Amino acid sequence: MNKNELYYYNNSLIRILEITDTSYFVIDCVKCNMPYFIKIEEFKDYNLCENNIFTALNILSNNNDDINEIKITDFSKENQNIAHKRFSMIFPILPYIMNKSNRSRLIHLMADSNNVSTQTIKQYLCKYLAYQDITILIAKPKIKEKILSVDEKNIRWALNKYFYTTKKNSLNTTYIYLLKEKYCNEDGQLKENYPTFNQFRYFYRKHKKLQNYYISRNGLKDYQKNKRPLLGDNIQEFAKNIGVGMLDATICDIYLVNDEGNIIGRPILTACIDAYSSLCMGYSLTWEGGIYSLKNLMQNIITNKVDLCKNFNIDITKDIWDCDKLPGIFVTDKGSEYISENFEQISELGVTIINLPSYRPELKGAVEKFFDLIQNSYKPYLKGKGIIEVDFRERGAHDYRLDAKLTMLDFEKIILECIIYYNTKRILKNFPYTKEMLERQIQPFANQIWNYSLNTMGCNLINVSSEQVRLTLLPRIKGKFTRYGLIVNKLRYKNISYTEKYLKGEDVIVSYNPQDLSTVWIIEDCDFVPFTLIENQYENMNLDDVEQLRKKKQELIASVEEQNIQGKINLAKSIENIANKNINIDVNLKAIRKNRKKEQNITHNQNL
Structure with missing residues (x-):
């Protein structure tokens, strides 16, 4: 009898761990329970097992469990580390394995220090003692799926x-x-x-x-x-500092009129909210949404807000709304205007666009909350002036269009006042303050947090000009260089510096303004190179006007096409009548010069 030898009897397989004068200290390798003492005289029925433990267990289980020998090198480095970590949990217990009280005390101690249960420690210990192989600590037994009746x-x-x-x-x-x-x-x-x-x-x-x-x-x-479980971290989900702008639009709950008092409808408010500070970086109040409102929004974001408010007779200082740069990241939903090629061109200015999955409003909660707060700010004071109440869709409800009193200009002033309050006086109770911010007594207002963050590391803002934004967001179309100039929308454009391209006849992507076709731009090395219109009759005209002019021209040409054909027929008849006169002339090839001189003199005498 030697230590670590395997012995079997019937369906039992045990390993001898220690030998004393009167007994053996063994572990049941099949049950993998805690080791125990067995008297020497009770051990006489056991036979030495010459196979390794994996082969022996396969024999005992009639090869049903398919237990295979495994090596530490068969596992990834990560799994090897797991095996060594688990072995480290039981290593201090091994010298005291035969002392039950010390063994139990160490098991509880290792369980507490490694934040696992005592049962887990016992499981690791018994497996190692039975197999005497560290690899068994990460071997995962197959779990047989229960067969349904x-x-x-x-x-x-x-x-x-x-x-x-x-x-x-x-x-x-x-x-x-x-x-x-x-x-x-x-x-x-x-x-x-x-x-x-x-x-x-x-x-x-x-x-x-x-x-x-x-x-x-x-x-x-x-x-x-x-x-769905709401597991997002709100601000920290996307923004660790200022420079992450969340975009969205909503239809305002108010009807407006024009200067003549005619009902126009409900305006669309589009906004960009900084995810970190909750500052409103810019807004657009228009009658139509889509890419048109987004272009206005981009221009509004980079506008000097002091000058913007002054246009509405509102005086503010720069620290009230110090935002005139684009955020480095735009977070949008999958609205058609946000995933269009036209808007994605903004990435050429260094902006990253993140399109959120559908039905995840909490991921852009900052802008969703902004709309709620802005509308709740003005609605109590504008009741009876076109404000829509909750019953406006119900049968028999009041027609709130009849209450409309405000123009777009009036309402935009109100929106501006609401945004200034939102940025400067609304308390951000759940903002994740840092230790430094608390030490510096940064007030929990959006503009205060924004102003503090402007000079911190990680501020992600991009300084661009209004012209850059305007040109970048213009629609684009394929143009072609020809001998007659750059052809775009069937119109001819010129730039004297591109003679070689006119001769080569290359295709090129062109930016154009549908509202004024006087100039187009090609993009070359991230710069916009202007080309001017050759056909002056289309100067300062928009695309629709040009198309209508062309259509009228084609209609005029089509209206006289029959006259043109009839004229050609009459011409042919006249020529044939003249050419077919019965004149018998013998052609004499001699004295051609003399005859030509004679005819010239006759012509001269007739003209005198």
Whole structure:
């Protein structure tokens, strides 16, 4: 008998860990329980096992468990580290393995120091003692899937087909479907043996997955919007400092009129909110949304806000709204205007665009909250002046269009006042203050946090000019260099520095302004090179006017086409009549010069 030898008897396989005068200290390698003492006389029925433990266990299990020998090198470096870490937990216990009290004390000590349960420590210890191999500490035993009975398979089938659907059948209805489809004979009579409703309900509750329940019955969109766990970190999700602008638009809850008092409708407010500080970086108040409102918004963001407010007779200082640069990152949803090529051209200025997945409003909660706060700021004071109440869609509700009193100019002044309050006086109670910010007594207002962050590391703002933004967001089209100039929208443009390209006839991408076709720009080395219009009749005209002018020209040409053809026919007849006169002349090739001189003299005499 020697230490660490394996012995077997019937279905038992034990390893000798220590030898005393009267007993052996062994561990059951099959059960992997804590080691124990066995008297020497009780050990006489055990036989020496000449195979390694993996082969022996396969023999004992009749090869059903497929236990294979494993090596530490078969695992990744990460898994090897796990094995060594687990071995370090049990290493201090090994010298005291035979002393039960010390062993128990050390097991509790190692469990507490490694933040695991005592049962986990015991499991690692017994596995190592049985296999005497550190690799066993990361070997994962196969978990055999429970085989369902015929009734359980039928219940699962019925739940998937009739319960987990958008029809939202109840459990009782689904149970009836189960019996009708699976437990009735050809005559529709219920068979003798069938699962009870309690069995059916027990299986449902045991295997119910709430995520599957919500998605299958209400749809993925509803799950993402109303049921999905909200695990985002709000501000820290996207922004560690200022420079992450969240974009969105909303229709304002007010009807406006023009200067003549005619109802126009409800304006669209588009805004960019800094995710970190909650500062409103810029806004656009327009009658139409889409890329048009986004262009206005980009220009508003980089506008000097002191000058902007002065245009509306509102006086502020620079520290009130010190924002005249583009954020380095734009966070948008998947609206058509945000994923259009036209808007994505803004990335040429160094801006990164992040398109959020659908139905994730909490990821841009800053801008969603902004709209709520702004509208709730002005609505109590504008009741009876076109403000829409909650009942405006109900039958018989008041027509709030009749209350409209304000013009777009009036309402924009109100929006500006609301934004100034939002930026300077709204308390940010949940802002994640740093220790330095608290020491410097930075007030919990958006503009104060913004002004502090302007001079900190990680501020992500881009300084661009209004002209750069305007040219970058212009629509683009393919143009072609020809001998007649640069052809864009069937119009000719010129720049004297591009003679070689006119001769080569290359294609080029061109930016143009649909409202004024007098100039187009080609993009060369990130610069916009202007080309001027050759055809002066189209100067300062927009694209629609040019198309209408061309159409009228084509209609005019088409209206006289018949006259042109008739003129050609008449011309042909006249020429033939003249040429076909019966004149018999003998052509004499002699004295051509003399005859020509004679005819010239005759012509001269006739002209005198």
